[in-house]
Amino acid sequence: MSDRDYKDQEDIFSKVVRAGRRTYFFDVRSTKADDYYLTITESKKFTNDDGSFHFKKHKIYLYKEDFAEFESTLAEMTQFIIKEKGDTVISERHQADYNPAVHTTDSVETETTETAQSFTDVSFDDI
Secondary structure (H helix, E strand, O other), X not given: OOHHHHHHHOEEEEEEEEEOOEEEEEEEEEOOOOOEEEEEEEXXXXXXXXXXXXXXXXXXXXXXXXXXXXXXXXHHHHHHHHHHHOOOOOOOOOOOOOOOOOOOHHHHHHHHHHHXXXXXXXXXXXX
């Protein structure tokens, strides 16, 4: 393998985002023409029945000519989700008392407040 072939595969700049069972790798790489592009790799860890594990990876290649539209659309989509559902994670995996009928942050906050109030109404004479 020549130095030139190695440079084509070399990461120029990298960042890692760990998110539970998922890890996201952001890598700037060089094309044969010595321009840069971005790869985003999602790596998700799966545990087998015998306790061993494996990873599934998905990769996106993003080129400079697509940056503006990609960035704009990503911002629009993430803002929509936050506006519609807030930034609190609502899922079976992240919430022990997950209820699919409850879909708004306000309902979850109200339910939490009511539960906390019922705990504060304890009389020491009852103990």
